[in-house]
Amino acid sequence: MQKKINLDISEVQPREQRLGTIIAWDGDIKELHRQSNFSGRAAGCGSGDGCRLCELQGPFSQGSVCSEQMVECQAGNVRDAVLIQHSPIGCGAGQVPYNSIYRNGLSMRGHKxxxxxxxxxxxxxxDMVFGASDKLRSAIDAAWLRYKPKAIFIATSCATGIIGEDIESIAREKQEELGVPVIPMACEGFRSKHWSTGFDATQHGILRQIVRKNPHKQEDLVNVINLWGSDVFTPMLANLNLKVNYVIDLASVDDLARMSEAAATVGFCYTLSSYLATALEQHFGVPEVKAPMPYGFSGTDAWLRELARVTHREELAEKYIASEHSRVRPRIKKLKEKLRGVKGYVATGSAYSHGLIQVLRELNVEVNGSLVFHHDPVYDSGDDREDSLGHLLKNYGNVENFHVSNRQQYQLYAFSQKVHPDFMLIRHNGLAPLASRLGIPAAPLGDEHIAIGYQGIINLGETILDILARKKFHNSIKTHVKLPYTDWWLKQKDAYILAR
Amino acid sequence: METCKNTKFTSINQVRYGCALGAFHSVSAIPGAMPIAHCGPGCVDKQYMSLSFYNGFQGGGYSGGAVIPSSNLQENDVVFGGAKRLQELIEASLKILKADLFVVLNGCIGELVGDDTGAVVDSFQKQGIPIVNAETGGFKGNNFIGHEIVVKAIIEQFVDKYAQPHEQKQKGLINVWSELPFQNTFWRGDLAELKRVLEGAGFAVNILFGNTANGVEEWKSIPKAQFNLVVSPWLGLSIAQYLEEKYDQPYLHIPVLPIGADQTADFLHKVVDFAGIDKQKVDQFIVAEEKKYYYYLEHFTDFYAEYWWGLPSSYAVVGDSAYNLAINKFLVKQLGLIPAIQIITDNPPEKYRQAIIEEYKNLDTDVSTDVTFLEDGYEINTILEKVNYGHRPPIIFGTTWERDTSKKLGGSIVEVGFPASYEVVLDRTYIGYRGALSLLEKIFTTVISKSA
Amino acid sequence: MKKIDLTMPEVEVRETRLGSITSFQGSAGELVKCSGHGRIQGKKRTFSQCIDCSISKAACMVTLIQDAAVICHGPVGCASCLHEFAFTYRVNAPLRNVAHPTQRRIFSTNIGEEETVYGGGDKLAETIRDVYKRTQAKAIFVLSTCAAAIIGDDIESVTNELESELGIPIIAIFCEGFRSKVWTSGFDAGYHGIARKLIKPAKTHKQDVINVINFWGSDVFTQWFAAFGVKPNYITPYSTVESLSHSSEAAATIQACPTLGSYLGAALEQEFGVPEIKTPPPYGVLQTDRWFRELGRILGKSEIAEQIIAEKKATYLPQLEKIRARLEGKLAYVTAGAAHGHALLSVLRELGLKAVGAAIFHHDPIYDSNTQKADALAQTVRDYGDIPNYNVCDKQEFELVNMLHHLQPDVLLARHGGMTLWGAKFGIPSLLIGDEHFSMGYEGLIRYGKRLIEVIENDEFVKNLAKHTANPYTNWWLEQEPYTFLKGKK
Incomplete structure (x- = not known):
């Protein structure tokens, strides 16, 4: 990329400005990859609209997700910090789902x-009329007195964005008073058309105010950027004599601070890790492992080799790769037989979908359709080893029906009619309910690590067998519910008809 | 620093209600009605995921969850206004979605930047489209307040226009205003039970929400009812008063949701007396129900009297005023348990609070207790931890937020309110005859499964 | 004839060993007087309801040994209630600091019609091998049943053979239900097995260990004993095969309930030389004083006993006064096993209540220690006066219902199932406490008193239920004398 990430300003730049992110697009992978022009874009394609990906825009939309929610799911999940939502109570409703997820995550990782x-x-x-800076100050005091946190995060909201609350200066004032980082994060829902900007907002704040500036390097420490998934990386990286530093979810503030001490940073989903990993390299000299994501044999092989190269553990890696291949092959062979002829559909976040399709194809599952919630034509590093869409295309072939649709349930109907899948992989809420009513079982992948690495191929295969068995339930539902959509809409073959 | 000496906070840790926009759930709760949200991109998702997903996993159904049209307002709309965006969203919604009634709910952004959603909706109403506008900016109050705003908007802009003839009131027909749909985790089963017992007593019932309601047709018959019945400490009172003025309908206010045989019989007698309908039917109904009810209670006695390892006696209830009061009555009058501390969390308007406090003063002829109004979960749990529960740890009737405290106290947690993230609820009810039995099952299954 | 004979596989049942009875009507004082003067005669009931049998009593003592397994040799029905002890084991484990209570190992040989013809010995041998393979238990107990006894399976030989084959103790326990009408004979059978095959003669004697024969009550003794510098060796629930085998090394044995431990306490004293503290367990202030003094005497630490008594009384007696004030004059009725029933009668009267009667499951005129010092009924009569309507009644519900109907007490106290619900049905608040240590000692009186107040004051449930309950007994019966069906000599 031409420009380095700028940590001097307090607000993160939204994705659409940084990366040219879009939320609606229709076609196939081949065409999307061509239009995205990963390496060209990274090199900079000048000013003006020359570089803009063509994006569809229609009049109808259903409730989506906002950046503030992503802040809750990251900053809210730091174990010894407190998150303050400077907002009307409605934004606070997010505490309920994220509490449930957090509790599950703590339990999965063996924390209290x-x-x-x-x-x-x-x-x-x-407050809308007179402003609410005192309320914010009082909330910060509450956080401090009650929990003595190691850091306090502040999330903005649409309402505070509109009435123009000066959160930054209150944060600065309180940070000085309390002596712990008080971190404002600009994440108003309306600021970005895609919620993943919320990831960047959290990471930006952590990079600016928590990450240690003069680190003692630890040559065996690796940052793993993830959410609350089960601990698959510790045993995996132990084979390379490497230790894992999970960030940001379920980490402690100190875990976040020591990110700069690590020998490398890895991710398993560039949608999530793009900003943080790149900034750690550019500003703290922690090399980012630039490789395909660790899905399927070829992705995992390449990912491990690159990690080994960066941390100088090539021999260990080769040994591990060889032993894992021979361990999982027989089981995968059996799964392939069972899954032959089964049709799958992937409806998830952007880069995550690229990874899952790879695993499905390793398992012989037919995938000729997928929807992603957004598309980043390039990632922050600009390094084309990270071109996840390109990696998928090159190693596993095209996906004919590829849609960018930011969790618009009404469109999923038309998508599914094109490919008639036997099951779907869905991570976010809102889409599986429709799939069910169409008789299609979906696997809710709450544990985002389930499909990672060699074992992930087996895990995903077995998960699919489990959910295929549930088809009985979904078929019975299908015959007894009516859909809220009009006959006119259900007849449409083109899910973007209103946008053309 | 002086700021740090401040220990009285207005902020809310561990939310126990949604915002006014969250009242789109009250629209989804009317069969055939569809909400349209004019708000930011995450607003619907948040209210849905909290109130109807991680709260008993109730689900969105036909017109909830990710089905709901939302304008997902962006920076442009904030700068230039979002009315046009709403206009096109409504047009497209009419094409794509099937519904008998649409209700537009305006959120923080629309209200703050001054989008005239009323005018936009008005232009559709003029074309004869059944659509209603409600101003439910999240900063206006919680979803209880939002519910009353939405209901009044539907009556004023829809029911009034399409109402069935109502010069002559229909004797024995009642409109019921009770629990808040989806916020109350058990509202579906509860409203069905409420309707069942009222019908058993000889009434025709407009229950209005849930799958035993007859959709918008039922709403159109609201003005025809003999009277309005408010069964909750305060929610719905202002609706009943509004209807009294508008349609000359009297109302009966019974603050306690009935749980168990005594309470339910008492409740039904009050309603029958108020209505002046024939008493024979209600008496027969009560006899038949009590026969069933006490059959189970008699068998339950073996357990309640003899369980070797002891059962907790003291309890705390943390929750919305309606359930809080109802459960207190039941635990004291039916089971003889001992109230330790009661906390009401739905922020009832000041003018109703004294009456609620009085109810707790008279839980039974010989039992009286205090009640606290609090919404901040941190303070609630701090208080719960400090109470003396006697020689055995208590049963806490609360929400998922009380799980940690309950564990700390060594007590049992029965999740009875929002958020109940460790309950899967379909048609379970905790009120009336059937509900009392389910509640007993739940309480004591929880208590004894904790033991090993 | 020698009462305790560890060379015999079977133990004599209580009615012949101790002269125990299961029926009596009169006052407690009369019963005490009779017990002291030769054999008393129980009467026969011409109407009776279901009672317990010895199997579950034997099972309850051996199932709860941490590392043992239990096989019930008989049709599967005889073992169908034993899961109760699996639950008991889990639920009470925290009270005994067992952090990870393991699933209890309970098996049935499941004999069928064929075995009743050809014998079940082979099936038993196979079962023992399987159980050993699966559980690696440190000892296996085999419980006899009515069916096995009638067909004449030689359980003793089979267990002895398997014992040499497997190299762990395999212990036959003879507890078939028809042998005794006093189901507590089952305790004796279990202890007999333990005494003859598990407990080893002492090589050394430990001055700092005291055997406590009890059920699964909370661990109150550790703290009490600490002042004397000794610690409890609990027998048998939550013990191990190893710890049981060393019971012979203790400095003394105490009973939480002499009905339970009579046989083993005496066996330990007579066969292994461990002195038994014979004064009844510490329920009520007076008896708690005596008990601590006796403990101090046996340990040669009387001054410590006096100090404890003084300190505890200073702490608890004022509280006791307050509780008494709230309970004074309330009428109580007790139903429980013998020794614990006597304990409850002391406790309730200490708390200021009046005992209007009792239905006690059986009566042992004397215990295996063969001394009147141990007579707990005599003690409560001496300390707190006579008790009218003292009925020995082995869980005959119809008599209890009749008594409650006539006496209308304010509260019903119990320790066993099947009884308290009748309190509830009559609108009488009832208290059933399974933890037998709950009301022990001075502090136990406070605990129990508080609980009692709670129960009496929160009677909404029972009052309401009484209004809606149908009684299966005829009015004719309720108006009869409670002992109408006690007829003649046995």
Whole structure:
């Protein structure tokens, strides 16, 4: 990329400006990859619209997701920090789902299970008129007195964005007073058309105010950027004599601070890790492992080899790769037989979908359709070894029906009619309910690590067998519910008809 | 620093309600009605994921969850206004979605930047489209307040226009205003039970929400009802008063949701007396129900009297005023348990609070207790931890937020309110005759499964 | 005839060993007087309801040994209630600091019609091998049943053979239900097996260990004993085969309930030289004083006993006064096993209540220690006065219902299932406490008193239920004398 990430300004630049992100597009992978022009874009394609990906825009939309939610799911999940939502109470409703997820995550990773620590400033009509900086100060005091946190995060909201609250200066004032980082994060829902900007907002704040500036390097420490998934990396990296530093979810503030001490940073989903990994390299000299994501044999092989190269452990890696191949092959062979002729569909976040399709194809599952919630034509590093879409295309071939659709359930109907899948892989809420009503079982992948690495191929195969068995339930539902969509809409073959 | 001496906070840790926009759930709860949200991209998702997913996993159904049209407002709309965006969203919604009634709910952004959603909706109403506009900016209050705003908007802009003839009221027909749909985890089973017992007593019932309601047709018959019945400490009172003025309908206010045989019989008698309908039917119904009810209670006695390892006696209820009061009555009057501390979390408007406090003063002829109004989960749990529960740890009737405290106290947690993230709820009810039995099952299954 | 004979596979049943009875009507004082003067005669009931049998009593003592396994040799039905002890084991484990209670190992040989013809010995041998393979238990107990006894399976020989084959103790326990009408004979059978095959003669004697024969009550003794510098060796629930085998090394044995431990306490004293503390367990202030003094005397630490008594009384007696004030004059009725029933009668009267009667499951005129010092009924009568309507009644519900109907007490106290619900049905608040240590000692009186107040004051449930309950007994019966069906000599 031409420009280095700028950590001097307090607000992160939204993805659409940094990466040219889009949320609606229709075609196949081949064409999307061509239009994305990963390496060209990284090199910079000048000013003006020459570089803009063509994006569809229609009048109808259903409830989506906002950046503030991603802040809750990252900053809200740091174990010894507190997140303050400077907003009306409605934004606080997010505490409920993220608490449940947090508790599950703590339990999966063997931490003590306890409630999430998010405080909402509960803004009311009066605050909209007179401002609410005292309410914010008081919430910060509450956070401090109650929990003595190691850091305090502050999430903005649409309402505070519109009334123009000066959150930055209050944060600065309080940071000085309390002596712990007080970190404002600009994540108003309306600021970005895609919620993944919320990831970047959290990471930006952590990079600016928590990551240690003069690190003692640890040559065996690797940052793993993830969410709350089960601990698959510790045993995997142990084979390379490497230790894992999971960030950001379920980490402690100190884990975040020591990111700069690591020998490398890895991710398994560039949608999530793009900003943080690149910034750690550019500003703290921690090399980012630039490789295909660790899905399927070829992805995992390449990912491990690159990690080994960066950390100088080539021999260990080769040994591990060889032993894993021979361990999983027989089981995968059996799964392939069972899954022959089965049709799958992937409806997830962007880079994650690229990875899952690879695994499905390793398993002989037919995939000729997928929807992703957004598309980043390039990632922050600009390094084309990270071109996940290109890697998929090159190693596993085209996907004919590829749609960018930011969790628009009404479009999924038409998509599914094109390919008639036997099952779907869906990570976010909202789409599986429709799939069910169409008789299609979906695997909710709450544990995002399930399909990673060699074992991930087996895990995913077995998960699919489990959910295929549930078809009985979904078929019975299908015959007894009516859909809320009009006959006119259900007849449409083109899910983007209103946008053309 | 002086700021740090401040220990009285207005912020909310561990939310126990949604915002006014969250009342789109009250629209989804009317069969055939569809909400349209004019708000930011995450607003619908948040209210849905909290109130109807991680709260008993109730689900969105026909017109909830990710089905709901939302304008997902962007920076442009904030700068230039979002009314046009709403206009095109409604047009497209009419094409794509089937519904008998659409209700537009305006969120923070629309209200703050001054989008005139009323005018936009008005232009559709003029074309004869059944659509209603409700101003439910999240900063206006919680989803209880939002519910009353939405209901009044539907009556004023839809029911009034399409109402069935109502010069002559229909004797024995009642409109019921009770629990808040989806916020109350058990509202579906509860409203069905409420309707069942009222019908058993001889009434025709407009239950209005849930799958035993007859959709918008039922709403059109609201003005025809003999009277309005409010069964909750405060929610719905202002709706009943509004209807009294508008359609000259009297209302009966019974603050306690009935749980168990005594309470339900008492409740039904009050309603029958108010209505002046024939008493024979209600008496027969009660006899038949009590026969069933006490059959189970008699068998339950072996357990309740003899369980070797002891059962907790003291309890705390943390929750919305309606359930809080109802459960307190049941635990004291039916089971003889001992109230330790009661906390109401739905932020009832000030003017109703004294009456609620009085109810707790008279839980039974010989039992009286205090009640606290609090919404901040941190303070709630701090208080719960400090209470003296006697020689055995308590049963805490609360929400998922109380799980940690309950564990710390060595007590049992029964999740009875939002958020109940460790309950899967279909048609379970905790009120009336059937519900009391389910509640007993739940309480004691929880208590004894904790033991090993 | 020698009462305790460890060379015999079977133990004599209580009615012949101790002269125990299961029926009596009169006052407690009369019963005490009779017990002291030769054999008393129980009467026969011409109407009776279901009672317990010895199997579950034997099972309850051996199932709860941490590393043992139990085989019930008989049709599967005889073992169908034993899972109760698996639950008991889990639920009470925290009270005994067992962090990870393991699943109890309970098996049935499941004999069928064929075995009743050809014998079940082979099936038993196979079962023992399987159980050993699966559980690697440190000892296996085999419980006899009515069916196995009638067909004449030679359980003793089979177990002895398997014992030499497998190299662990395999212990036959003879507890078939028809042998005794006093189901507590089952305890004796279990202890007999333990005494003859598990407990080893002492090589050394430990001055700092005291055997406590009890059920699964909470661990109150560790703290009490600490002041004397000794620690409890609990027998048998939550013990191990190893710890049981060393029971012979203790400095003394105490009973939480002499009905339970009579036989083993005496066996330990007579066969292994461990002195038994014979004064009844510490329920009520007076008896707690005596008990601590006796403990101090046996350990040669009387001054410590006096100090404890003084300290505890200073702490608890004022509280006791307050509780008494709230309970004074309330009428109580007790139903429980013999020794624990006597304990409850002391406790309730210490708390200021009045005992209007009791239905006690059986009566042992004397215990295996063969001394009147141990007579707990005599003790409660001496300390707190006579008790009218003292009925020995082995869980005959119809008599209890009749008594409650006539006496209308304010509260019903119990320790066993099947009884308290009748309190509830009559609108009488009832208290059933399974933890037999709950009301022990001075502090136990406070605990029990508080609980009692709670129960009496929160009677909404029972009052309401009484209004809606149908009684299966005829009015004719309720108006009869409670002992109408006790007829003649046995």
């Amino acid at each position: 299970v306890e409630n999430i620590r998010i405080i909402n400033t509960n803004l009311t009509e009066e």
